Amino acid sequence: MIYYSLNHNAPKVSFREAVVNGLAPDKGLYFPSEIKSLPDAFFEKIEEMDHAEIAFEAIKQFVGEDIPENDLKDIVREVLSFDFPVNEVEERVHVLELYHGPTLAFKDVGARFMARCLGYFNKNKDTREKVTVLVATSGDTGGAVASGFYEVEGVEVVILYPSGKVSDIQEKQLTTLGKNISAIEVEGTFDDCQAMVKKAFLDREFEGKRTLTSANSINVARWLPQMFYYFFAYKTLKSQGRDIVFSVPSGNFGNICAGMMAQKLGLPVHHFVTGTNANKIVPDYLKTGNYITQPSVATISNAMDVGAPSNFVRIQQIYDNDLETLRSHLSGYSYSDDETREAMQYLFKSHDYIADPHGAIGYLALKEFLQENDNSIGVFLETAHPVKFLDVIPENIASQIQLPEPIQALLHKEKKAEKISTYQQLKRWLILN
Numbered sequence: 001m002i003y004y005s006l007n008h009n010a011p012k013v014s015f016r017e018a019v020v021n022g023l024a025p026d027k028g029l030y031f032p033s034e035i036k037s038l039p040d041a042f043f044e045k046i047e048e049m050d051h052a053e054i055a056f057e058a059i060k061q062f063v064g065e066d067i068p069e070n071d072l073k074d075i076v077r078e079v080l081s082f083d084f085p086v087n088e089v090e091e092r093v094h095v096l097e098l099y100h101g102p103t104l105a106f107k108d109v110g111a112r113f114m115a116r117c118l119g120y121f122n123k124n125k126d127t128r129e130k131v132t133v134l135v136a137t138s139g140d141t142g143g144a145v146a147s148g149f150y151e152v153e154g155v156e157v158v159i160l161y162p163s164g165k166v167s168d169i170q171e172k173q174l175t176t177l178g179k180n181i182s183a184i185e186v187e188g189t190f191d192d193c194q195a196m197v198k199k200a201f202l203d204r205e206f207e208g209k210r211t212l213t214s215a216n217s218i219n220v221a222r223w224l225p226q227m228f229y230y231f232f233a234y235k236t237l238k239s240q241g242r243d244i245v246f247s248v249p250s251g252n253f254g255n256i257c258a259g260m261m262a263q264k265l266g267l268p269v270h271h272f273v274t275g276t277n278a279n280k281i282v283p284d285y286l287k288t289g290n291y292i293t294q295p296s297v298a299t300i301s302n303a304m305d306v307g308a309p310s311n312f313v314r315i316q317q318i319y320d321n322d323l324e325t326l327r328s329h330l331s332g333y334s335y336s337d338d339e340t341r342e343a344m345q346y347l348f349k350s351h352d353y354i355a356d357p358h359g360a361i362g363y364l365a366l367k368e369f370l371q372e373n374d375n376s377i378g379v380f381l382e383t384a385h386p387v388k389f390l391d392v393i394p395e396n397i398a399s400q401i402q403l404p405e406p407i408q409a410l411l412h413k414e415k416k417a418e419k420i421s422t423y424q425q426l427k428r429w430l431i432l433n
């Protein structure tokens with residue numbers, strides 16, 4: 001598969017180069033040059049296929065010849081070693097739980113797939129050429145990347161996080177793994193971490209010492225595997241014979257954009273709905289036709305506090321950069337923190353269901369759409385386990401949440417992190433280690 005840059009000012013590349021580069025040299029996002037629908041037979045017999053078989057069929061054209069089919073099958077099977085349950089919450093409303101992976105968030109799928117692809121590409125390199133993945137995290141991304149890359153040969157991971165500004169659980173997820181995962185605790189903010197990472201990528205003095213790369217969410221190997229679970233949900237609900245609507249709580253719009261790619265492959269999706277918090281650039285655009293990025297606003301669904309959604313250019317490309325076409329496929333709604341808390345309370349009291357703040361927004365958006373569309377059934381994506389957001393979940397609900405087994409074990413492990421406060425310290429550490 002050939003990928004081109006959506007800024008149209010960079011060389012075309014293969015899947016392998018797109019994964020290694022992350023972003024194109026003209027700072028554009030990579031996009032596949034061709035999207036071929038899957039055959040009707042695939043959708044007719046989807047019930048007979050397991051998750052890894054479905055995922056392999058969905059992803060193989062996007063990888064092409066860069067990974068042989070048998071290796072790709074192994075990768076996909078390893079990535080998908082956990083459940084993706086779909087449950088009915090109320091009439092016509094289902095929840096797709098994406099939090100049964102190792103770090104309890106949907107980002108596990110993309111991080112694990114990208115890690116194994118990079119590992120495959122670096123397998124036979126000598127140690128001097130080892131790739132170092134350098135990432136800054138404000139919480140969720142770092143954990144998913146750390147766990148996804150853990151023990152992947154040929155790849156080292158260095159994660160920068162702001163001291164005292166991530167939750168206890170998140171800090172343990174970053175700092176207790178060891179082996180090829182190192183944590184750097186920065187005295188500063190997330191923006192300071194991000195600035196150090198950017199500086200390192202431009203620093204010529206690492207040449208010949210370390211090859212630095214990013215595990216950013218715009219990487220095609222993190223974006224595309226997020227298609228998989230839309231197929232899994234369809235497999236579960238197909239026998240109902242109803243139109244299916246997906247509601248996706250969104251920040252950078254990578255997750256929903258992957259669903260749209262699944263639709264391009266022929267997945268029968270009736271409509272997409274996006275729910276956002278106060279960072280409502282996309283819902284506003286759908287309403288007014290004006291796309292206006294904004295500085296982000298802090299909310300209780302903080303993984304969606306994004307004022308300039310990075311994947312939106314891919315969505316524009318999928319729908320021919322045409323607002324009316326986009327509107328016929330996507331509806332968007334936004335909610336305040338109070339509305340989000342009310343939705344968590346309603347789900348808990350009326351349906352005995354505990355949603356996290358992101359999933360609660362997905363639920364609200366789905367309900368709003370279904371009110372005017374009686375023929376559809378809906379699925380909202382629950383993007384993280386509520387235990388990850390205990391401090392912003394109303395107390396009566398939070399007290400009912402049990403720590404999952406892997407998290408309990410984690411809390412007893414010892415934190416290991418290098419404390420720094422300047423770029424020079426980071427550089428010294430990267431050169432000496």
Ligand SMILES: *Cc1c(COP(=O)(O)O)cnc(C)c1O
Pocket residue numbers: 105107140249250251252253254255256303304358383384
């Ligand atoms: C990252 C994240 C989101 C937003 O996903 P995008 O692909 O950026 O739209 C939503 N919920 C949770 C819990 C997340 O971690």
